Amino acid sequence: MRKRVVRVALTAALVAVVLLAVPLALAIRSSLYADRRDSLERAALSGAVRVSPDYATGDPVELPGPPAGGRIGLYDRQSRLRAGSGPRTGDTAVRRAFGAEVVRGHSGDDLVVAVPVSHAEQVIGVVRASSPAAAVRARVLAVWAVLAGACTLALTVAVLIARRQARRLAAPLEDLSRHSRAVTAGDLGARAAPSDIAEIDQVAHAHNEMLQSLTELLRRERDFTTNASHQLRTPLTGLQLTIEAGLEQTEEGGLRDSLRAALATTRRLHGTVEEVLRLSRSRGLPHSAVPDTPVPRLLRETQERWHGTLARDGRRLECELHDAPDDVRVPGTPLAEILGILLDNAHVHGRGTIRLGVRDLDNALAFDVSDEGTVHGEAARLFDRGHSGHGTGTGIGLALARDLAISLGGRLSLSSGHPATFTLLVPVRQDGTTHDGATEGDG
Incomplete structure (x- = not known):
């Protein structure tokens, strides 16, 4: 929870910083280059107004000082340097300025501004001012570094605030989670404390x-x-x-x-x-159930109990021990209840001969109760409390049998729809004990 809140806040802050910082960085770069070109243009204009029309005949020219780290020079109509500093022959910017326009551009690694000098509606010369572009780039990088530092500081503050808010938001939820786990563990008196959210x-x-x-x-x-x-x-x-x-x-x-x-x-x-x-x-959880009844005796008592009831309706009950060992004991009372529910279900809803068999699965015993009928519908819903597949019952019997099986650490399921077969798995150990560790002599 806390990491998620911090991650969301950091993502939002990062997006905001990028959306703000990138355009701002581009604007700063453009502004610094524009400022340097403006300063070059002002220097060139200042020099142009000082040029006398008679400079070609030898009249001295007094040009202003060049910008820091830059150069300024006067070029005649043959693009030759007549005063100041700069290339000895005028470049493209100078030649274009003789067209009576102020030219801004690059020449090599320099920023260049060329301003025409006019007299009697004619261009008699060009003042060229230049400055290294590297100086502007250095300023741009310095400002960008300050901007990056500000962004890093903003993200750091955002993370700190997000962590604080995450703790504030997560603390009551974690408290609620602890109380929920306490309730799951059985403490029904646990209650969640109020917070300020x-x-x-x-x-x-x-x-x-x-x-x-x-x-x-x-x-x-x-x-x-x-x-x-x-x-x-x-x-x-x-x-x-x-x-x-x-x-x-x-x-x-x-x-x-x-x-x-x-x-x-x-x-x-x-x-x-x-x-x-x-x-x-027991709330349906596995617990200690004393294995007090041998399996043959359980089958014998079950057959004696149901023989007469089934015989009156012309039905038979066949009990088979198969390969199950005779000396293994099981919890007699709960198993008798489960088998009674399954036999009653087969008696009421099934048809033909009912068979009760016991199989040895090494670490478990399988009790199979089957008849000659057919189970329709979803197998999983048969064990839902209140659901009756034939519409003639209360839907409690199979649900109770399943809960009893779970309380013994076993499992009850429909293993076949035709013929209808229910299988009860009861865990046992090789030494004749059930899953809870009780021995044969405990009964």
Whole structure:
């Protein structure tokens, strides 16, 4: 920011100096040459008025002193030098002056002015004044050097002023940037301080108001999540205790099996509430999740949970372990939630046999959930919260599954549109640990 402001100011100052200095330098050069020619012309005119018509018969001629470093001389009609100093024979300027006109020009490296001397309407001689052009060039270069120094001084002052202004402009923006980074790091109490620049103060004020609104919104959402999970966990715990008490008092039979199924459902619901609360606290970032469940057991429990539901609709669920090792443990509860969402999506929106397979990718496990249906539309939008590809859902399930996968350091994606296949990648290590470093014995 500061360098950019200085660069812009220096560019503007440089353009202004060039636009002013170049014409001024040319004007100074022209003025100095014109001044020297004027002084030569005045000397030649002064000499012309002193020339007597009888100079050709020997009447002495008193010419004025020549300009500094110059020469002045009188030439007769044969272009011969009769008095003063100069070339012995008149040059082009002298010959042209016999045409009754004042001539200004160059002769070699000299500036020359030739003035005719008239008598009885006839030109009887020419006074020639000359001066070395090098002296004028030296003056021009000296003045140009002073002008260049003034331009350099002006640019230096412009840079100093620009740097000062850059610091003044950049300081509140840098402060705002620091506060924004602090907010990104989690400090929602950071606020931008006011400055003496109205426009930046407006931005800082809008930033603080936005942050205040976001902080309040996040607080309400977290309070809602905490309150909802608390209010759900309490009746769920009571319901579990009631069902367990009923199991102890009920003899073997259909009612006992129903109670077992109800107890399993309440436990899964309790796990779902815990996972949603964990996700809200982690804000979707990877965190320590204990790998407490072997992969075969996770597949077995998943098949037991969904077999009956799918069988009632004439659908089958096939689970295959492929080449995945049997001793690798994974975080059972969050993975069960993700797989449950994917299986429910295949149940509601897919068709035919549903297949759940696990593949070993050395440093990760790939869980593939596929059916015989087809996914239409953009694959990326399937995971947008509120977007339902078939128009029959709330558009929350896949978005929640993706967030749960990210919280484990994994990734969920649509790997094939036909047949519809979703792939969940969960990082593991060769020694049977997940990405967070927890070992098999941690569960």
